Amino acid sequence: MKFALNDEQRDFAKSLDDLLGAADVPAAAxxxxxxxxxxxxxxxxxLADLGVHGLCxxxxxxxxxxxxxxxxxxxxxxxxHLVPGPxxxxxxxxxxxxxxxxxxxxxxxxxxxxxxxxxAPPHTPYALDADIADLVLLLDGGTLCTATAGAxxxxxxxxxxxxxxxxxxxxxxxxxxxxxxAFDAAALACSAQLLGAGERLLxxxxxxxxxxxxxxxxxxxxQALKHALADVRVGLDFARPLLYGAALSLGxxxxxxxxxxxxxxxADAAYRAARTALQVHGAIxxxxxxxxxxxxxxxxxxxxxxxxxxxxxxxxxxxxxxA
Amino acid sequence: xxxxxxxxxxxxxxxxxxxxxxxxxxGPMPPLDTAEGFAARREWEATLAAARWSVVAWPEKxxxxxxxxVEWVLFEEEYxxxxxxxxxxxxxxxxxxxxxxxxxxxxxxxxxxPAMADGTEIWAQAWSExxxxxxxxxxxxxxxxxxxxxxxxxxxxxxxxxxAAFADRxxxxxxxxxxxxxxxxxxxFLFPLDAEGxxxxxxxQLDGHPGFAELFFDDVFVPDADVLGAPGDGWRVAMSTxxxxxxxxxxxxxxxxxxxxxxxxxxxxxxxGHPHLRDRVVDAWLAAQAYRLYTxxxxxxxxxxxxxxxxxxxxxxxxxxxxxxxxxxxxxxxxPESELRDEPWLDGYLFSLSGPxxxxxxxxxxxxxxxxxxxxxxxxxxx
Ligand SMILES: Cc1cc2nc3c(=O)[nH]c(=O)nc-3n(C[C@H](O)[C@H](O)[C@H](O)COP(=O)(O)OP(=O)(O)OC[C@H]3O[C@@H](n4cnc5c(N)ncnc54)[C@H](O)[C@@H]3O)c2cc1C
Numbered sequence: 233m234k235f236a237l238n239d240e241q242r243d244f245a246k247s248l249d250d251l252l253g254a255a256d257v258p259a260a261a262x263x264x265x266x267x268x269x270x271x272x273x274x275x276x277x278x279l280a281d282l283g284v285h286g287l288c289x290x291x292x293x294x295x296x297x298x299x300x301x302x303x304x305x306x307x308x309x310x311x312x313h314l315v316p317g318p319x320x321x322x323x324x325x326x327x328x329x330x331x332x333x334x335x336x337x338x339x340x341x342x343x344x345x346x347x348x349x350x351x352a353p354p355h356t357p358y359a360l361d362a363d364i365a366d367l368v369l370l371l372d373g374g375t376l377c378t379a380t381a382g383a384x385x386x387x388x389x390x391x392x393x394x395x396x397x398x399x400x401x402x403x404x405x406x407x408x409x410x411x412x413x414a415f416d417a418a419a420l421a422c423s424a425q426l427l428g429a430g431e432r433l434l435x436x437x438x439x440x441x442x443x444x445x446x447x448x449x450x451x452x453x454x455q456a457l458k459h460a461l462a463d464v465r466v467g468l469d470f471a472r473p474l475l476y477g478a479a480l481s482l483g484x485x486x487x488x489x490x491x492x493x494x495x496x497x498x499a500d501a502a503y504r505a506a507r508t509a510l511q512v513h514g515a516i517x518x519x520x521x522x523x524x525x526x527x528x529x530x531x532x533x534x535x536x537x538x539x540x541x542x543x544x545x546x547x548x549x550x551x552x553x554x555a
Numbered sequence: 556x557x558x559x560x561x562x563x564x565x566x567x568x569x570x571x572x573x574x575x576x577x578x579x580x581x582g583p584m585p586p587l588d589t590a591e592g593f594a595a596r597r598e599w600e601a602t603l604a605a606a607r608w609s610v611v612a613w614p615e616k617x618x619x620x621x622x623x624x625v626e627w628v629l630f631e632e633e634y635x636x637x638x639x640x641x642x643x644x645x646x647x648x649x650x651x652x653x654x655x656x657x658x659x660x661x662x663x664x665x666x667x668x669p670a671m672a673d674g675t676e677i678w679a680q681a682w683s684e685x686x687x688x689x690x691x692x693x694x695x696x697x698x699x700x701x702x703x704x705x706x707x708x709x710x711x712x713x714x715x716x717x718x719a720a721f722a723d724r725x726x727x728x729x730x731x732x733x734x735x736x737x738x739x740x741x742x743x744f745l746f747p748l749d750a751e752g753x754x755x756x757x758x759x760q761l762d763g764h765p766g767f768a769e770l771f772f773d774d775v776f777v778p779d780a781d782v783l784g785a786p787g788d789g790w791r792v793a794m795s796t797x798x799x800x801x802x803x804x805x806x807x808x809x810x811x812x813x814x815x816x817x818x819x820x821x822x823x824x825x826x827x828g829h830p831h832l833r834d835r836v837v838d839a840w841l842a843a844q845a846y847r848l849y850t851x852x853x854x855x856x857x858x859x860x861x862x863x864x865x866x867x868x869x870x871x872x873x874x875x876x877x878x879x880x881x882x883x884x885x886x887x888x889x890x891p892e893s894e895l896r897d898e899p900w901l902d903g904y905l906f907s908l909s910g911p912x913x914x915x916x917x918x919x920x921x922x923x924x925x926x927x928x929x930x931x932x933x934x935x936x937x938x
Pocket of ligand 1: 715
């Protein structure tokens with residue numbers, strides 16, 4: 233029993249953190265929201281070079297065939313740094329749904345060359361970033377089709393560009409467990425992004441509380457803020473083990489229960505982090521100029537992406553045999 | 556990363572499960588905070604000890620099994636899953652024993668650990684005073700030197716001492732040097748609760764049971780042999796294991812997992828009538844799961860030589876709130892019957908309400924998390 237990341241996984245997280253920390257990701261996210269994808273595409277390629285896009289692609293198809301734990305590690309960094317793009321779709325979902333249909337696509341997915349997005353109603357009714365995707369899919373129940381995108385719908389998170397889709401060419405009818413596996417993997421990756429975003433929001437709020445002064449002292453000396461931030465720490469610390477627990481049980485009989493538990497906990501913890509970070513920052517955090525809002529709105533969007541908390545709580549109870 | 560156990564660990568767990576299945580008394584015991592409940596548990600402690608299940612992580616020399624931390628946590632899961640009662644000996648085993656192991660003389664270890672393991676000597680904690688709660692370092696009860704008899708005379712008053720009315724011995728801090736700074740000049744003493752000059756007044760708790768007691772000291776003599784650590788070093792001795800819990804006093808996740816399982820059973824029975832409680836039932840189960848997994852993370856860290864440190868405060872905040880939340884939703888499910896005094900969930904609920912207060916209030920824990928983990932500045936006086 234060793235319920236902790238190994239050195240390799242920690243190094244992987246660190247190299248992603250370094251890479252993304254050095255890039256001006258918030259600027260890329262802002263530009264992405266305005267339809268200027270250049271900086272975001274550059275990040276996409278650099279992440280692919282680090283192996284992120286090959287995580288869920290088997291080794292014999294040019295990927296890394298990594299574990300779900302590695303995927304969680306990567307997506308936590310994507311969330312922490314606000315990286316825009318259809319990552320959950322291309323990195324996590326596409327390898328699962330395309331494996332049987334178009335094995336040749338896997339290699340191009342792993343290299344980052346192929347950008348895939350998809351809608352999977354009812355929980356994921358819009359395709360993210362369909363305007364830049366090479367392949368737009370619709371997964372409706374078990375029916376997998378290519379799809380054409382309609383007009384852009386704006387998200388609360390400006391960097392999430394959502395498109396309604398209509399089915400075009402029928403590709404395959406996927407078995408139920410493939411569809412379930414794709415959904416669980418997506419929900420888990422999304423949870424990891426939430427955790428990363430929550431960690432970043434806490435870090436930003438703590439930093440601000442140490443420097444911002446009112447009444448002649450750092451606002452971080454005030455117990456009301458201290459206690460609110462401590463509660464954020466507790467929430468994130470206890471969401472994390474659920475996330476890794478779910479990564480370990482992905483694909484097992486407990487997969488639905490555990491990924492849903494992870495999504496609920498990560499969404500709650502990140503949402504609390506967002507609300508608290510805004511409160512700690514005061515009005516400055518409520519401006520469009522300040523980057524904080526980018527994370528706050530991202531978290532709000534991810535809370536309901538790939539299954540709302542209500543959907544996931546229902547799944548937990550159903551899995552416990554008590555629905 | 557994995558949650559796999561070795562064959563040895565699984566065999567250990569199975570042996571415990573089997574033994575507990577055969578020996579855990581059927582039906583609930585009287586409440587722990589009553590004389591009858593305490594007596595029933597003494598018997599249970601002895602049964603546990605006779606089969607060497609009372610302190611599995613201790614060395615064999617002291618009735619333990621030298622169990623690893625993983626085995627210890629597995630045992631605790633089995634213990635609570637089996638319906639076994641909360642231990643009367645827990646204060647001694649989880650709070651005092653680690654300190655005796657670390658700071659006690661070999662004589663003290665031989666004298667106190669075996670009797671603690673088999674329940675013949677049950678310990679109470681005598682730290683709090685009427686004027687020293689959260690600010691524990693402000694204690695006023697004194698220890699004055701008695702050179703002639705080779706020991707100390709204790710005077711003053713302690714309070715909120717859990718089950719001191721039924722226990723045999725107590726451990727506590729006393730001010731032995733009034734001229735020293737607040738945290739200095741305190742000494743850690745071990746003493747019998749039937750000592751001459753010591754009087755005890757039980758105090759009823761919210762649940763009506765005399766779970767607390769006040770202790771009044773009037774020249775109570777304690778020989779040098781019952782000073783734990785060096786005189787004047789009591790604060791450091793007491794705190795050395797308070798943060799670094801060494802696994803022995805990790806709050807067992809088994810308790811909360813067992814309660815979450817009972818909550819689910821209650822939901823199956825009554826959930827249909829309360830659809831709006833669904834989310835809270837899920838959240839309670841989820842929190843118990845999170846706590847179990849978090850504990851395995853802590854065990855991994857400790858096994859690798861790390862320590863708990865201020866993360867102990869994160870842990871305390873979480874379990875105390877989880878415990879209250881779990882019981883609150885159970886009471887809501889029970890509806891009007893939840894107020895009935897013989898409803899077991901009600902006992903659990905009343906007990907859970909004390910979680911955010913004892914072992915350092917949650918406000919104090921939040922201060923520790925904010926200052927030591929988040930690095931926020933200390934504000935004003937106090938901590
Ligand atoms: C069930 C139970 C069992 C107990 N068992 C024992 C035992 O066996 N032995 C023993 O010695 N003691 C025991 N205690 C006592 C316990 O340790 C104290 O109650 C606790 O330390 C708080 O002290 P207090 O009650 O004096 O509250 P106070 O310290 O007076 O606090 C009152 C309130 O003020 C808040 N407060 C105080 N200081 C600060 C601060 N700096 N910042 C923010 N808020 C602050 C507290 O959080 C609390 O909300 C037990 C208590 C309970 C409830």
